[in-house]
Amino acid sequence: MTRRQRRLTMIGCALAVLACAAGLVLYALRDSIVFFSTPSMAAEQHIAPGKRFRLGGLVQPGSLVCGGSQVSFEVADGGSKLPVTYKGILPDLFREGQGVVAEGALDASGTFRADTVLAKHDENYMPKDVADALKKQGHWKDDYDRKVAQNMKGASCAHGG
Amino acid sequence: MIAEAGHYALVLALGLALIQSFVPILGARWSDPALMNVARSTALAQFLFVAGSFAALVMLHVTSDFSVLNVYENSHSLKPLIYKITGVWGNHEGSMLLWVLILALFGGLVAALGNNLPLSLRAHVLAVQAWIAGAFYLFILTTSNPFLRIPNPPIEGRDLNPVLQDIGLAVHPPMLYLGYVGFSIAFSFAIAALIEGRIDAAWARWVRPWTLMAWIFLTLGIAMGSYWAYYELGWGGWWFWDPVENASLMPWLAGTALLHSALVMEKRNALKVWTILLSILTFSLSLLGTFLVRSGVLTSVHAFASDPTRGVFILLILCVFIGGSLSLFAGRASSLKQGGLFAPISREGALVLNNLFLTTACATVFIGTLYPLALEVLTGDKISVGAPFFNLTFAPLFVPVMIAVPFGPMLAWKRGDLLGAAQRLLAAGIAAMIAIAIAWAWARGGSALAPLAIGLAIFVVVGAIVDLIERIGLFRNPLAISLRRATGLPRSAWGTAFAHAGIGIALIGIVCETTWNSEYIGTMKPDEITKLAGYELKLDGLSQRQGPNYRELLAAFTVSLDGKKLSTMTPSKRSFTTRGTSTTEAALLTRGVSQLYISLGDTSADGGITVRIYHKPLVLLIWFGPVLMAFGGVLSLSDRRLRVGAPKPARAQGRLQAAE
Numbered sequence: 001m002t003r004r005q006r007r008l009t010m011i012g013c014a015l016a017v018l019a020c021a022a023g024l025v026l027y028a029l030r031d032s033i034v035f036f037s038t039p040s041m042a043a044e045q046h047i048a049p050g051k052r053f054r055l056g057g058l059v060q061p062g063s064l065v066c067g068g069s070q071v072s073f074e075v076a077d078g079g080s081k082l083p084v085t086y087k088g089i090l091p092d093l094f095r096e097g098q099g100v101v102a103e104g105a106l107d108a109s110g111t112f113r114a115d116t117v118l119a120k121h122d123e124n125y126m127p128k129d130v131a132d133a134l135k136k137q138g139h140w141k142d143d144y145d146r147k148v149a150q151n152m153k154g155a156s157c158a159h160g161g
Numbered sequence: 162m163i164a165e166a167g168h169y170a171l172v173l174a175l176g177l178a179l180i181q182s183f184v185p186i187l188g189a190r191w192s193d194p195a196l197m198n199v200a201r202s203t204a205l206a207q208f209l210f211v212a213g214s215f216a217a218l219v220m221l222h223v224t225s226d227f228s229v230l231n232v233y234e235n236s237h238s239l240k241p242l243i244y245k246i247t248g249v250w251g252n253h254e255g256s257m258l259l260w261v262l263i264l265a266l267f268g269g270l271v272a273a274l275g276n277n278l279p280l281s282l283r284a285h286v287l288a289v290q291a292w293i294a295g296a297f298y299l300f301i302l303t304t305s306n307p308f309l310r311i312p313n314p315p316i317e318g319r320d321l322n323p324v325l326q327d328i329g330l331a332v333h334p335p336m337l338y339l340g341y342v343g344f345s346i347a348f349s350f351a352i353a354a355l356i357e358g359r360i361d362a363a364w365a366r367w368v369r370p371w372t373l374m375a376w377i378f379l380t381l382g383i384a385m386g387s388y389w390a391y392y393e394l395g396w397g398g399w400w401f402w403d404p405v406e407n408a409s410l411m412p413w414l415a416g417t418a419l420l421h422s423a424l425v426m427e428k429r430n431a432l433k434v435w436t437i438l439l440s441i442l443t444f445s446l447s448l449l450g451t452f453l454v455r456s457g458v459l460t461s462v463h464a465f466a467s468d469p470t471r472g473v474f475i476l477l478i479l480c481v482f483i484g485g486s487l488s489l490f491a492g493r494a495s496s497l498k499q500g501g502l503f504a505p506i507s508r509e510g511a512l513v514l515n516n517l518f519l520t521t522a523c524a525t526v527f528i529g530t531l532y533p534l535a536l537e538v539l540t541g542d543k544i545s546v547g548a549p550f551f552n553l554t555f556a557p558l559f560v561p562v563m564i565a566v567p568f569g570p571m572l573a574w575k576r577g578d579l580l581g582a583a584q585r586l587l588a589a590g591i592a593a594m595i596a597i598a599i600a601w602a603w604a605r606g607g608s609a610l611a612p613l614a615i616g617l618a619i620f621v622v623v624g625a626i627v628d629l630i631e632r633i634g635l636f637r638n639p640l641a642i643s644l645r646r647a648t649g650l651p652r653s654a655w656g657t658a659f660a661h662a663g664i665g666i667a668l669i670g671i672v673c674e675t676t677w678n679s680e681y682i683g684t685m686k687p688d689e690i691t692k693l694a695g696y697e698l699k700l701d702g703l704s705q706r707q708g709p710n711y712r713e714l715l716a717a718f719t720v721s722l723d724g725k726k727l728s729t730m731t732p733s734k735r736s737f738t739t740r741g742t743s744t745t746e747a748a749l750l751t752r753g754v755s756q757l758y759i760s761l762g763d764t765s766a767d768g769g770i771t772v773r774i775y776h777k778p779l780v781l782l783i784w785f786g787p788v789l790m791a792f793g794g795v796l797s798l799s800d801r802r803l804r805v806g807a808p809k810p811a812r813a814q815g816r817l818q819a820a821e
Binding site: 003006009010013014017018020021024025027028029031032033034035036037054066087088089090091092103 | 395396502503504505513514517518521522524525528529532533542543544545546547549550553554557558682734742743744745760762763765771773
């Protein structure tokens with residue numbers, strides 16, 4: 001093989017691999033990404049039951065019901081509210097009145113069935129998605145996160161801890 | 162006083178960096194050795210001043226001087242001493258100071274150990290290091306000064322985020338930074354080579370050990386971070402494809418590729434332009450990682466800085482360095498002469514294949530990490546790209562790499578014999594088949610992917626062993642000769658075998674943990690028994706305890722297997738009073754390389770407690786693999802070839818050794 005042929009083989013291989021990778025990426029981007037939504041955005045967009053998305057907002061004070069490992073609460077963003085059920089252990093930073101991001105899908109009755117609830121281990125106690133969404137809707141005050149930090153006594157499921 | 166001294170030392174370091182940025186380059190232009198040697202002194206002095214500045218910050222944290230804002234926000238007088246020290250880099254300002262400390266350390270090391278480098282190359286390398294250092298000193302001094310005072314000092318601090326008060330996280334950032342910043346050396350050498358328009362095998366001989374060292378630290382740092390997430394975050398996950406994790410994975414992938422291409426360059430003087438490009442890309446990805454983590458631009462578990470001025474400043478640094486270096490590359494790369502020829506089937510060819518797949522895999526991670534960001538900026542849509550995306554793209558690209566791994570070391574340089582290599586790898590292939598059959602039978606059907614992946618992993622591990630056996634001629638020669646050949650084998654050969662076996666072992670752990678882990682989530686009352694994976698776990702009772710700066714709820718479990726008591730496990734939940742937050746301390750019981758994992762949820766009114774119990778088979782292999790890889794790296798680093806360096810005339814030998 002001449003130098004030129006060798007180089008062409010190499011470039012051909014590289015292009016083939018890149019094409020495969022590009023195909024995989026496009027395929028994966030179509031199927032496995034999850035959109036973020038707040039309760040009012042979810043209400044506007046009429047998200048179909050069963051379609052996965054991330055729901056972000058504040059845990060509505062007084063809405064938390066703990067029953068063993070099955071919990072339910074409401075996520076609110078000032079505009080509207082959405083009931084959420086979750087089976088499992090809530091993260092350490094989960095409190096009423098605080099920001100939360102849950103991933104899952106709506107069921108037929110319009111309840112959001114979460115399979116993961118994320119509490120961001122963020123020193124500002126507020127997931128960025130939630131903060132941005134709240135800011136956009138004008139429910140954000142500049143000292144909000146600090147106030148939340150001070151009011152960490154909001155109810156959680158804990159009794160002894 | 163200490164704070165002001167620390168601040169002042171940092172300003173002086175900036176001044177030194179500015180001098181080091183242009184004086185040595187002018188010296189190289191005018192061929193003036195005195196000017197070029199300025200770089201050596203300034204690099205060493207810079208390190209001293211930054212070290213002094215860092216020591217000042219440590220001192221402030223240890224003595225709990227709450228008149229300093231950084232100490233007030235991240236420390237507490239009751240915090241144990243070890244976390245007072247590690248808390249220094251548990252926050253944005255302190256961790257940036259650690260970043261520049263390590264950068265200055267590497268600069269100082271090049272200055273101290275680089276006596277056998279051509280004078281102008283050393284001058285250029287140190288000047289480029291000073292550009293990076295200068296930019297980051299400016300960043301710290303203007304946007305994230307850790308030495309700011311509070312006019313009315315409070316009596317008590319706000320304490321460090323409790324999840325960060327952990328020994329794993331104390332060691333994780335320095336390791337990671339040693340890796341990130343270590344790649345700056347390869348970057349500086351690449352830029353220096355482009356400025357000089359000259360590059361040779363000696364260049365690669367210098368770059369490779371530094372890259373290898375950075376790679377070892379990065380490997381260990383990533384593994385440690387992953388283990389920390391596993392036991393501290395309380396849900397037993399060890400990799401989340403979180404942007405911050407990806408930020409460290411990308412330089413690792415590019416760095417691994419660089420390690421291999423530098424090998425080709427050193428041995429065969431080929432792939433020069435590509436190696437230069439990879440050096441630039443690897444450090445650019447490290448900078449990108451710093452940007453992602455430090456600017457808080459992505460929603461993430463770790464992103465705890467969210468000041469926009471900082472983000473913009475780092476973005477500016479990022480653009481100037483990446484844009485500048487790539488433009489320089491575009492302008493000058495064609496002037497570098499092409500080196501040795503090789504056939505597609507050869508060790509060089511295998512290493513090119515490795516590079517191709519590693520960089521492509523790195524690119525998919527890059528897209529998955531930055532696509533949500535780009536989309537949000539362009540359309541305002543918020544999406545999250547999670548594990549499914551990476552499993553679909555990253556995994557298929559990594560499979561060919563794994564298949565190629567055992568072949569690489571078996572092929573000869575220049576022109577290899579694929580059939581011969583395949584014959585020698587027959588044993589590994591057979592072992593892989595047996596492993597697939599056993600895994601298939603043991604799992605009784607189920608997913609076909611898991612046994613295949615285990616077979617692949619076994620192929621890699623056995624392939625590494627076969628390579629060693631071939632090299633020392635075990636079974637072909639008498640044992641004594643084989644042993645002698647084993648001791649005579651270059652350490653880099655051992656290093657390669659260990660590192661390659663390490664990936665295989667990590668893969669076994671990953672596959673077993675994800676496929677066959679079992680979990681129980683539910684509420685348990687005292688004296689209740691839960692059965693999981695053959696183990697019986699009895700909740701003995703709950704108790705309270707007071708720690709130094711937290712209150713703790715402990716649950717005691719008795720674990721027994723087949724009616725025999727094995728051990729007790731005591732997971733706990735800690736509430737940190739100052740911040741009003743709590744952390745979950747999981748209890749781990751190690752059986753061989755498998756683990757039982759218990760973490761606590763909340764107590765209920767009727768005296769029960771929610772628990773999460775996992776049985777994770779072979780989970781420890783996930784971290785043994787990287788440790789083995791790093792060990793292989795250390796072996797390779799201690800290879801005689803790298804210690805001795807380029808052949809020198811007999812007279813110069815004495816001085817060279819003294820310099821080490």
